[in-house]
Amino acid sequence: MTAEPSATESRDFIREQIAGDLASGVHEGVVTRFPPEPNGYLHIGHAKSICLNFGVAQEFGGRCHLRFDDTNPVKEEQEYIDSIQEDVRWLGFDWGDNLFYASDNFETLYTWAEHLIETGNAYVDDLSADEIRAYRGTLTEPGRNSPYRDRTPDENMDLFRRMRAGEFDNGAKVLRAKIDMASGNINLRDPVIYRILHAAHPRTGETWCIYPTYDFAHGQTDAIEHITHSLCTLEFEDHRPLYDWLIEHLPVPSRPRQYEFARLNLTHTVLSKRRLMQLVSEKRVAGWDDPRMPTLSGLRRRGVPPGAIRDFVGRLGIAKTNSTVEMAYLESCMRELLNKTAARRMAVLRPLKVVIENYPEGDGELLEAVNNPEDESAGSRQIPFSREIYIEQEDFMEDPPKKFFRLAPGREVRLRYAYFITCTEVIKDEAGNVVELRATYDAETRGGDSPDGRKVKATLHWVSAAHAIPAEVRLYEHLFDAPDPGAGKDGDFLADINPNSLEVLNDCWLEPALGDTSLDETVQFERLGYFCPDPDGSAAKPVFNRTVGLRDNWARLQAKGQQNG
RNA sequence: UGGGGCGUGGCCAAGUGGUCUAAGGCACCGGUUUUUGGUAUCGGCAUUCGGAGGUUCGAAUCCUCCCGCCCCAGCCA
Numbered sequence: 001m002t003a004e005p006s007a008t009e010s011r012d013f014i015r016e017q018i019a020g021d022l023a024s025g026v027h028e029g030v031v032t033r034f035p036p037e038p039n040g041y042l043h044i045g046h047a048k049s050i051c052l053n054f055g056v057a058q059e060f061g062g063r064c065h066l067r068f069d070d071t072n073p074v075k076e077e078q079e080y081i082d083s084i085q086e087d088v089r090w091l092g093f094d095w096g097d098n099l100f101y102a103s104d105n106f107e108t109l110y111t112w113a114e115h116l117i118e119t120g121n122a123y124v125d126d127l128s129a130d131e132i133r134a135y136r137g138t139l140t141e142p143g144r145n146s147p148y149r150d151r152t153p154d155e156n157m158d159l160f161r162r163m164r165a166g167e168f169d170n171g172a173k174v175l176r177a178k179i180d181m182a183s184g185n186i187n188l189r190d191p192v193i194y195r196i197l198h199a200a201h202p203r204t205g206e207t208w209c210i211y212p213t214y215d216f217a218h219g220q221t222d223a224i225e226h227i228t229h230s231l232c233t234l235e236f237e238d239h240r241p242l243y244d245w246l247i248e249h250l251p252v253p254s255r256p257r258q259y260e261f262a263r264l265n266l267t268h269t270v271l272s273k274r275r276l277m278q279l280v281s282e283k284r285v286a287g288w289d290d291p292r293m294p295t296l297s298g299l300r301r302r303g304v305p306p307g308a309i310r311d312f313v314g315r316l317g318i319a320k321t322n323s324t325v326e327m328a329y330l331e332s333c334m335r336e337l338l339n340k341t342a343a344r345r346m347a348v349l350r351p352l353k354v355v356i357e358n359y360p361e362g363d364g365e366l367l368e369a370v371n372n373p374e375d376e377s378a379g380s381r382q383i384p385f386s387r388e389i390y391i392e393q394e395d396f397m398e399d400p401p402k403k404f405f406r407l408a409p410g411r412e413v414r415l416r417y418a419y420f421i422t423c424t425e426v427i428k429d430e431a432g433n434v435v436e437l438r439a440t441y442d443a444e445t446r447g448g449d450s451p452d453g454r455k456v457k458a459t460l461h462w463v464s465a466a467h468a469i470p471a472e473v474r475l476y477e478h479l480f481d482a483p484d485p486g487a488g489k490d491g492d493f494l495a496d497i498n499p500n501s502l503e504v505l506n507d508c509w510l511e512p513a514l515g516d517t518s519l520d521e522t523v524q525f526e527r528l529g530y531f532c533p534d535p536d537g538s539a540a541k542p543v544f545n546r547t548v549g550l551r552d553n554w555a556r557l558q559a560k561g562q563q564n565g
Numbered sequence: 566u567g568g569g570g571c572g573u574g575g576c577c578a579a580g581u582g583g584u585c586u587a588a589g590g591c592a593c594c595g596g597u598u599u600u601u602g603g604u605a606u607c608g609g610c611a612u613u614c615g616g617a618g619g620u621u622c623g624a625a626u627c628c629u630c631c632c633g634c635c636c637c638a639g640c641c642a
Binding site for chain 1: 566567568569570571572575576577578579580588589590591592599600601602603604605634635636637638639640641642
């Protein structure tokens with residue numbers, strides 16, 4: 001794919017830094033990496049990092065690696081390794097041959113741990129996890145040295161080798177870097193760099209029973225891959241001194257630098273792995289790819305084009321201020337792209353039958369409809385028309401308020417690409433509900449234009465009853481009512497779940513052309529919104545998901561009217 | 566109370582001492598166009614840059630102090 005021009009001319013501080021490093025000769029090229037831990041599915045927050053890392057590499061003619069930060073086998077799974085690759089590719093990025101795993105370097109990392117021991121910069125500690133915590137001090141009080149801190153290099157080496165050999169149980173011992181227990185930066189208070197974990201690793205199996213921690217793996221792996229600019233989020237800012245310390249004290253082949261930017265937060269959803277995991281495991285949603293989820297797989301199933309996500313992330317920019325972006329911004333990016341690319345189709349979600357009494361019984365015809373008014377090359381299609389059609393229930397009102405332009409008794413409206421019709425009769429059931437309409441059509445208005453130039457205030461979408469395909473349509477709203485789930489009372493984000501985030505409509509009718517929609521295509525249902533087929537559907541009964549609705553001024557007007565009484 | 570960051574309109578975000586009585590986008594309000602109450606288009610929307618002092622002919626940009634918010638006490642990443 002090609003790099004897309006950024007919304008603004010200016011560069012963010014990271015691109016500024018890279019451009020400067022290239023100009024001054026500090027680096028001859030740029031190498032970045034996207035380093036997910038395979039312990040969950042990627043979400044739109046990761047998209048920001050993916051677009052940054054791959055985007056920067058493209059813009060400066062460098063490369064970007066996909067590297068799995070797989071240092072904790074108790075949380076990581078092959079399923080996640082697979083889904084992450086699929087999602088990054090779907091988003092539109094290609095790592096070529098540069099697929100790596102931190103675990104590729106376990107042997108090297110082990111060697112470097114021994115190097116630290118030899119140089120007196122690491123020691124084996126027998127303290128328990130609780131004791132280590134107690135010795136660590138607090139945010140305001142310095143820590144105390146472990147009684148095992150002064151073991152000799154020989155003793156440490158022996159113990160560390162026995163740790164690797166599997167002589168000790170989980171948690172019995174750890175390897176710690178010997179830095180400064182009094183540091184104001186807690187990451188420097190002798191951080192644990194190796195722990196005993198008798199657990200099978202998705203890549204290395206049973207080979208290891210000790211695993212490096214994030215801090216001992218990340219920077220070194222960057223160095224091994226010759227990463228020039230290691231981009232991560234703000235919470236790692238105070239890990240940078242440790243990152244640098246390790247680079248300085250180890251015989252690494254290159255000297256990468258870490259830069260931090262603010263992670264993405266979005267209103268009306270959650271983006272923490274813990275919470276997403278909880279939604280899935282407690283079955284609050286149908287799975288990681290539930291269309292209401294902010295995961296890339298969820299957005300994909302919802303019909304959001306990857307280009308809309310790239311555009312969104314690009315427009316936000318990169319900075320260091322914590323920010324929460326309104327969901328409306330994302331939705332706006334979806335609409336903007338989809339408006340230009342999505343094929344127009346007609347579908348009736350809540351059908352109301354209309355019988356056109358002066359249209360010959362048994363007759364029918366094909367009418368031409370434009371596929372996309374924004375894109376002439378999309379061509380046109382034929383839509384069947386006949387005596388009985390369905391229109392949207394909300395497009396008719398028996399006793400309309402002044403601003404309602406749609407169908408009403410005695411009123412004439414246009415059926416898109418078809419004819420002008422006039423409502424002549426309202427048929428109700430015993431309960432008084434409108435169940436059917438009678439109408440007449442003007443044969444002179446075929447295609448939707450009146451030869452006498454008379455105007456009509458509304459154009460309705462419709463579907464021929466005899467030709468329509470029955471379908472299920474799923475309407476989605478924000479997964480959470482609250483802009484910031486869990487911000488209220490007890491911090492219980494589940495309490496903010498929107499009980500109406502999914503509405504299933506079972507009696508929908510689609511124009512015939514919709515039967516050919518491919519699974520990865522998002523179309524516009526005219527006047528309603530953008531929709532895409534869901535894999536749950538079948539040829540006989542397709543299922544469509546609403547990606548995002550069209551902007552709806554009428555709905556807004558109504559809402560205002562209700563507000564004002 | 567230790568360390569590290571950040572504070573520009575409702576939400577993002579440019580701005581790196583004069584061209585800033587502060588760009589752009591989203592949202593919002595209003596007009597025009599329209600066979601989608603969609604799209605497009607036009608106009609409106611911060612005399613002010615967390616606050617107070619100071620330096621300077623001149624500050625959102627430099628200095629000082631203050632205030633607010635975020636992150637860190639996993640053998641998670």
